[in-house]
Amino acid sequence: GESVGLHLPTLSVQEGDNSIINCAYSNSASDYFIWYKQESGKGPQFIIDIRSNMDKRQGQRVTVLLNKTVKHLSLQIAATQPGDSAVYFCAENKSGANNLFFGTGTRLTVIP
């Protein structure tokens, strides 16, 4: 079946350090992946996306890596700040499908 899962439910990092949040997916037909950040009481906020024809994409302080061989996705946040504390979700989209499949999320806590 299809599943999007995260290796770690919680992650604590010191302010200024880099964070890496991992995600495994099982559907080899998925060709589009998104990372969202969700703060308490708010909806998921788009961070960065990547298509399956790429293995790396960079944004402002964030990098997403896609390893299709092992069906693994990661989000790297550089110089983590207290404002980065939130739950992070990866989501996948099968080719031709309209909906996103989400995992259960990783809670990132930044220690000042």
Next chain:
Amino acid sequence: DTGVSQDPRHKITKRGQNVTFRCDPISEHNRLYWYRQTLGQGPEFLTYFQNEAQLEKSRLLSDRFSAERPKGSFSTLEIQRTEQGDSAMYLCASSLGFRDGNQPQHFGDGTRLSIL
């Protein structure tokens, strides 16, 4: 702010009552989605519109749920005869739809429904 807007932000109602939520998507987005999120879980897809046409419904969307997007702009989600299990955050998202390739879905801040 021209993001996705949802109303109300919170709804508390008694079991058995009907509730209706509204979503205003980003103005140029032709695709609109409804998701449900329970505590500690990721959002789960409910239904999808392209313009005014409802093109896909999840098995989660029971007969008590109905969604509309009459003019291809705002959408409403109605739950009839609410049950305890309907308590959740109801999220709306919108995106631009192209024939080739996906575009990111942008979410509103949701309507939190509590059934007493």
